[in-house]
Amino acid sequence: MxxxxxxxxxxxxxxxxxxxxxxxxxxxxxxxxxxxxxxxxxxxxxxxxxxxxxxxxxxxxxxxxxxxxxxxxxxxxxAAHARAPEGGRRQLLEGMAAEFVARARTLGFTDEEIIVALGRQLPS
Amino acid sequence: MxxxxxxxxxxxxxxxxxxxxxxxxxxxxxxxxxxxxxxxxxxxxxxxxxxxxxxxxxxxxxxxxxxxxxxxxxxxxxAAHARAPEGGRRQLLEGMAAEFVARARTLGFTDEEIIVALGRQLPS
DNA sequence: GGCTTTGTGTCAAGCCCTCGGCACAAGCTA
DNA sequence: TAGCTTGTGCCGAGGGCTTGACACAAAGCC
The missing domain is CATH 1.10.10.10 (Winged helix-like DNA-binding domain superfamily/Winged helix DNA-binding domain)
Known part of the structure; x- marks a missing residue:
């Protein structure tokens, strides 16, 4: 690619x-x-x-x-041994998600607001 | 506060x-x-x-x-006139959400994977 | 073998950022 | 009024990052 x-x-x-x-x-x-x-x-x-x-x-x-x-x-x-150590792919995404949610919460957004905002980005 | x-x-x-x-x-x-x-x-x-x-x-x-x-x-x-210009609060959150989703997608994650990862962070 | 490609290394120069300190001016408080 | 608080300005020093250029070594290609 x-x-x-x-x-x-x-x-x-x-x-x-x-x-x-x-x-x-x-x-x-x-x-x-x-x-x-x-x-x-x-x-x-x-x-x-x-x-x-x-x-x-x-x-x-x-x-x-x-x-x-x-x-x-x-x-x-x-490198040949560069594969993520067992579930690194999932951990990467969950880390990103956790970071996003934490930042939104510290800015005073409620979980409902966060869900609504995500709904506009993802065809749920 | x-x-x-x-x-x-x-x-x-x-x-x-x-x-x-x-x-x-x-x-x-x-x-x-x-x-x-x-x-x-x-x-x-x-x-x-x-x-x-x-x-x-x-x-x-x-x-x-x-x-x-x-x-x-x-x-x-x-400042007195520092309030966000009409819905800035919502725009801030949606910008954050859009940024997160876009980054996850460019890394090859499917929308389903993203939803699952978010489900672990938010009590849906 | 000869040429090209490619990564590596060096160098001087310049810019940005931070630090620590100091002095100063303007507002607040007793 | 006198003193404290607070933001602002300046300075030299140091470190990190980028640039642009050049030379070099190793691998691939014809």
């Missing part, structure tokens, strides 16, 4: 962190599996409008975490 | 941005209304473990947006 990575300019999060996080999530969610090849440094950097070193840093850190394997001339691929 | 502001150390977002966003959300959500007083600079800075100038910057930017009014010696309060 064609990798869809985006950068949000108004987001104060450093670009290399945005790339790093998105790739990690894609792997944990299973959209990127072991052996899948990532875009070359220069190509991804060009698409995102950032310097080569910026994307390089994201790749490097993910490799240090064991999620990617990089070889000169061979490109960067998802 | 006692203001509950928190800083996430592992979050690469600059502290002054975190404070600024949380306060803006609290006002939009209606938990902070016109005339409500915010903690003094030095107190909030001490609680969060940041420098005075850091919190000061958050206050200053929010004042420039018209959400706060600051006076030397008088403290900082929510």
């Amino acid at each position: 064609t990798l869809v990575l985006t950068l949000q300019p108004d987001d104060p999060t450093p670009p290399y962190q945005q790339v790093r996080r998105q790739l990690a999530d894609l792997i944990t969610a299973g959209l990127l599996g072991p052996g899948d090849r990532l875009p070359p440094l220069r190509q991804l950097a060009g698409d995102l409008g950032v310097a080569v070193g910026t994307v390089g840093r994201a790749y490097r850190e993910l490799e240090q975490e064991g999620l990617l394997t990089s070889r000169r001339g061979g490109g960067t691929r998802v | 006692t203001l509950v502001l928190t800083l996430q150390p592992d979050d690469p977002t600059p502290p002054y941005q975190q404070v600024r966003r949380q306060l803006a959300d609290l006002i939009t959500a209606g938990l902070l209304g016109p005339g409500d007083r915010l903690p003094p600079l030095r107190q909030l800075a001490g609680d969060l473990g940041v420098a005075v100038g850091t919190v000061g910057r958050a206050y200053r930017e929010l004042e420039q947006e018209g959400l706060l009014t600051s006076r030397r010696g008088g403290g900082t309060r929510v």
Whole structure:
């Protein structure tokens, strides 16, 4: 599949962190599996409008975490043992859901309001 | 009420941005209304473990947006005309919900999976 | 073998953010 | 009036991030 990575300019999060996080999530969610090849440094950097070193840093850190394997001339691929540890996919989604609900509650929204808002997004 | 502001150390977002966003959300959500007083600079800075100038910057930017009014010696309060423009409270929540659902979908989760995950967080 | 691709490393420069401290001005309070 | 509180401004120092450029090494391709 064609990798869809985006950068949000108004987001104060450093670009290399945005790339790093998105790739990690894609792997944990299973959209990127072991052996899948990532875009070359220069190509991804060009698409995102950032310097080569910026994307390089994201790749490097993910490799240090064991999620990617990089070889000169061979490109960067998802590591063989990068599969989420037993239900990581579900945990990722539930973490996102818990985070969203918690934030809404601290802002004073009731559970009913939250459910109504979600109903507009999901064909229940 | 006692203001509950928190800083996430592992979050690469600059502290002054975190404070600024949380306060803006609290006002939009209606938990902070016109005339409500915010903690003094030095107190909030001490609680969060940041420098005075850091919190000061958050206050200053929010004042420039018209959400706060600051006076030397008088403290900082929510501006009189700071109420969200007609349904801002609802829009805030729906924006959060839309963002959450969109992110989950781009990670390959089906609507059913999303609903199930939310069901664990909300007593439906 | 020769060329291209690709990841890695370095470097200087600049910008943004934070810190800690200090001084100052304006409002509030006793 | 006198003192405290509070927001504002400035400063130098330090750290993190990005940029742009260049060189290098290893793998793949013809």
